[in-house]
Amino acid sequence: MKIFKTLERYMEKPDAEYIASGHRACQGCAEVLALRLAFKVLGKDTILAMATGCMEIISTPLPLTCWRLPWIHIAFENTAAVASGIESAIRILTQKGKLENKKINIVGIAGDGGTSDIGFQALSGALERGHRLIYICLDNEAYMNTGIQRSSSTPYGAFTTTSPPGKKSIGQSTWKKDMPKIAAAHNIPYVATACPSYPYDLFNKVKKAKEVNGPAYLHILSVCPTGWRIPSEMAIEYGRLAVRSGVFPLYEVENGVYRITFKPESLIPVKDYIKGQGRFRHLTDKEISEIQDRVNKDWERLTKLCEITKA
Amino acid sequence: MAKPMEKYTWRDLNVGCVIDEPGSSLEYKTGDWRNLLPVTDYSKCTKCGLCWLFCPDNAMKPKDDGFFGPDLDYCKGCGICAQECKFAAIQMVEDKK
Amino acid sequence: MKKVGIEVSLAIAEAAKLARVEVVSAYPITPQTHIVEHLAELVADGELEAAYLNVESEHSALSACVGAAAAGARTFTSTSAQGLELMHEILFIASSLRLPIVMVLVNRALSAPLSIWGDHSDVMAARDCGWIMLFCENGQEAVDSVIMAYRIGEDRRVLLPVAVNIDGFTLSHVIEPVEFPDQELVDSFLPPYKPLFTLNPERPVTMGAYGMPEIYTEAKYAQEMAILNSKAVIKEVMEEFGKVFKRNYRVVETYNLENSELAFLALGSINENIKTAIDILKAKGTNVGLISLRLYRPFPSEELLEVLKNVKRLMVVERAMPQGATNSPLFNELSAFAFHNGLNIIMENYIAGLGGRDVDPQEFVNIALNPFKKDGKLNYKIIGVRE
Numbered sequence: 001m002k003i004f005k006t007l008e009r010y011m012e013k014p015d016a017e018y019i020a021s022g023h024r025a026c027q028g029c030a031e032v033l034a035l036r037l038a039f040k041v042l043g044k045d046t047i048l049a050m051a052t053g054c055m056e057i058i059s060t061p062l063p064l065t066c067w068r069l070p071w072i073h074i075a076f077e078n079t080a081a082v083a084s085g086i087e088s089a090i091r092i093l094t095q096k097g098k099l100e101n102k103k104i105n106i107v108g109i110a111g112d113g114g115t116s117d118i119g120f121q122a123l124s125g126a127l128e129r130g131h132r133l134i135y136i137c138l139d140n141e142a143y144m145n146t147g148i149q150r151s152s153s154t155p156y157g158a159f160t161t162t163s164p165p166g167k168k169s170i171g172q173s174t175w176k177k178d179m180p181k182i183a184a185a186h187n188i189p190y191v192a193t194a195c196p197s198y199p200y201d202l203f204n205k206v207k208k209a210k211e212v213n214g215p216a217y218l219h220i221l222s223v224c225p226t227g228w229r230i231p232s233e234m235a236i237e238y239g240r241l242a243v244r245s246g247v248f249p250l251y252e253v254e255n256g257v258y259r260i261t262f263k264p265e266s267l268i269p270v271k272d273y274i275k276g277q278g279r280f281r282h283l284t285d286k287e288i289s290e291i292q293d294r295v296n297k298d299w300e301r302l303t304k305l306c307e308i309t310k311a
Numbered sequence: 312m313a314k315p316m317e318k319y320t321w322r323d324l325n326v327g328c329v330i331d332e333p334g335s336s337l338e339y340k341t342g343d344w345r346n347l348l349p350v351t352d353y354s355k356c357t358k359c360g361l362c363w364l365f366c367p368d369n370a371m372k373p374k375d376d377g378f379f380g381p382d383l384d385y386c387k388g389c390g391i392c393a394q395e396c397k398f399a400a401i402q403m404v405e406d407k408k
Numbered sequence: 409m410k411k412v413g414i415e416v417s418l419a420i421a422e423a424a425k426l427a428r429v430e431v432v433s434a435y436p437i438t439p440q441t442h443i444v445e446h447l448a449e450l451v452a453d454g455e456l457e458a459a460y461l462n463v464e465s466e467h468s469a470l471s472a473c474v475g476a477a478a479a480g481a482r483t484f485t486s487t488s489a490q491g492l493e494l495m496h497e498i499l500f501i502a503s504s505l506r507l508p509i510v511m512v513l514v515n516r517a518l519s520a521p522l523s524i525w526g527d528h529s530d531v532m533a534a535r536d537c538g539w540i541m542l543f544c545e546n547g548q549e550a551v552d553s554v555i556m557a558y559r560i561g562e563d564r565r566v567l568l569p570v571a572v573n574i575d576g577f578t579l580s581h582v583i584e585p586v587e588f589p590d591q592e593l594v595d596s597f598l599p600p601y602k603p604l605f606t607l608n609p610e611r612p613v614t615m616g617a618y619g620m621p622e623i624y625t626e627a628k629y630a631q632e633m634a635i636l637n638s639k640a641v642i643k644e645v646m647e648e649f650g651k652v653f654k655r656n657y658r659v660v661e662t663y664n665l666e667n668s669e670l671a672f673l674a675l676g677s678i679n680e681n682i683k684t685a686i687d688i689l690k691a692k693g694t695n696v697g698l699i700s701l702r703l704y705r706p707f708p709s710e711e712l713l714e715v716l717k718n719v720k721r722l723m724v725v726e727r728a729m730p731q732g733a734t735n736s737p738l739f740n741e742l743s744a745f746a747f748h749n750g751l752n753i754i755m756e757n758y759i760a761g762l763g764g765r766d767v768d769p770q771e772f773v774n775i776a777l778n779p780f781k782k783d784g785k786l787n788y789k790i791i792g793v794r795e
Contacts (some may be wrong), residue, residue, distance in 0.1 A: 002358065003364065017369050022339040022341060027390075062328055063313040067333060067334070067612065069612050071614050075501060082472065084468070085478075085479070086476065088433075089459070089480060092430050099480075231390070232389040232390055233390030326634075328617055333614070
């Protein structure tokens with residue numbers, strides 16, 4: 001398989017699957033795809049701590065599990081703390097000679113609610129303490145597991161069941177919380193955004209996250225056909241549109257240096273991303289242009305950050 | 312093989328309900344969910360593997376001849392493979408199972 | 409082994425060191441702080457080879473312990489009051505996942521009004537979380553209980569977390585004579601933790617899966633069996649502890665109960681005051697006994713029945729409010745216990761020592777001599793309340 005040859009640059013075993021089929025993710029779920037791809041890079045020597053959420057609930061109905069890596073789920077808000085505990089245990093047990101001395105990737109995984117809302121404090125603590133762990137936020141922009149409620153990561157104007165548009169409401173009335181930059185503000189060695197629609201970019205970033213000495217934060221846009229109200233086959237394409245419109249720029253922050261990793265020649269209009277998504281159906285042209293203005297400003301700011309932090 | 316949930320007594324569960332059969336979800340066949348079935352026109356297929364790469368269910372499997380084909384036990388019929396195929400080699404057709 | 413005078417909190421940290429804890433994760437809260445401060449010192453000085461996590465909350469403190477225990481480490485944490493309540497969610501998960509974490513719970517009153525002082529409102533709100541619960545009356549018991557707690561919790565027949573309760577300030581901050589066992593002896597009594605399942609890439613397991621209605625009941629029943637069956641192991645461990653360290657413990661302790669039809673029943677260090685009252689009463693010719701539950705969870709039913717066989721009047725003293733229930737928590741449980749076992753005992757419910765309020769032994773003397781009769785709305789008497 002020629003694709004396997006290409007992938008060998010990023011991973012030892014391209015054909016290894018660490019999430020078994022038979023998981024119960026919705027049709028076209030790009031979130032489980034993001035994990036499938038990320039784990040290929042992380043490989044066998046990985047321990048996962050996962051928050052309550054879609055990926056937890058689709059994977060482990062007793063007595064079955066789709067995980068082929070050691071996996072633990074405790075609760076919703078504490079993934080980073082659980083991962084901290086695992087990392088500390090592995091470190092001390094290795095130091096004491098109770099475990100073989102080899103590198104194990106400790107990975108905390110949560111959705112956008114489990115990261116930017118309820119798990120925010122535990123995450124901040126873990127990043128500040130400097131554990132050698134990788135935290136992956138799978139951002140599908142709402143509480144999809146409980147039925148599409150808004151989170152602080154839901155984009156402005158989006159319909160959710162708790163931010164419904166109406167005569168007196170545009171839908172989500174606040175702007176998306178900028179988690180990657182908040183993570184970067186902890187001055188950790190590596191922060192990146194990624195999207196499975198750009199698999200090679202994602203592979204690169206997981207590989208870097210795996211190699212840094214200290215916390216790494218990966219924020220992965222995970223298109224949710226169910227919650228975004230799009231056809232299941234369009235999950236990859238909408239990720240692409242999010243990136244190409246500048247709504248979700250792909251960038252990384254390596255030791256404080258910002259770098260855009262995928263720079264479109266010119267950004268496509270935000271409207272091209274928004275139209276076709278049921279969650280934005282109610283937006284007027286005026287409202288869309290308001291979003292466009294915001295995206296322009298954010299893009300400009302990101303570009304400047306890249307310039308001023310350049311070594 | 313894990314037995315059906317309703318057959319488990321309390322003694323059958325591991326301490327702490329730990330599951331020590333990695334990947335046992337293979338027993339759960341999500342192919343039942345499918346309405347549409349991916350059908351590949353192998354004359355158009357270049358064996359690039361994008362359908363395999365983008366499948367959320369790891370249901371597009373490499374075959375001995377270098378082509379890829381759906382694993383009907385797990386393919387949920389989402390249509391990503393057909394949508395993402397650069398050569399329009401995959402069509403989603405009604406699954407008359 | 410000679411006795412040294414030491415603050416009980418520091419002695420507890422030394423006990424954790426003797427138990428060779430590997431991961432300590434804690435968040436400061438009065439009156440627990442001296443324990444974790446001393447552990448931090450021990451780690452900083454290289455006297456204890458452990459990872460010390462300065463987490464950002466109690467919720468994370470216990471969460472990190474759960475992660476560390478799941479990865480195979482011997483873990484320790486400690487908290488009080490609000491901290492315990494913040495951990496509450498994770499208390500259930502630690503026991504359901506069957507992880508032998510040891511927590512020293514320095515009992516303190518719950519807000520509001522904010523009070524840093526001792527009572528049992530914190531532990532009573534967390535009494536049914538599936539943890540084994542021990543109560544200590546003095547520093548020596550606290551030290552010995554920490555060592556025993558690991559041996560109990562890590563036993564393959566048990567695999568449950570253990571909370572060692574000590575009273576805030578009245579026990580945690582006092583200097584007491586404590587005899588520390590030799591490390592060698594502790595090592596022989598408490599071998600290294602050998603977990604049944606761990607998060608290990610060589611043998612991947614899934615921990616914390618979810619249970620559909622078809623399986624949840626069986627999962628919880630299995631856990632219930634584990635805590636009920638743990639009592640036999642607890643007794644076995646206490647007995648072996650006695651043989652090795654020459655200090656004997658029982659799950660239910662008594663004081664002056666022989667030939668006494670009148671008895672107090674209480675938890676923790678307030679028992680020291682009750683014992684003083686009992687001595688005063690004895691000098692005056694009134695024979696009163698004391699029943700102390702060293703083990704509270706699992707509830708030591710058979711052992712309690714045994715000691716209650718001659719008791720006609722039982723005065724239950726509790727450091728927690730009923731919060732709208734008929735009586736205070738332990739009393740309610742004892743009432744049900746007496747009813748189900750057909751005991752014909754007059755039971756009186758006294759509430760004392762809330763939010764660190766001192767209780768003069770004379771108060772217990774008065775209770776013993778003047779039984780509480782329900783005359784108003786309340787089914788209990790709050791000692792010393794100004795109405």
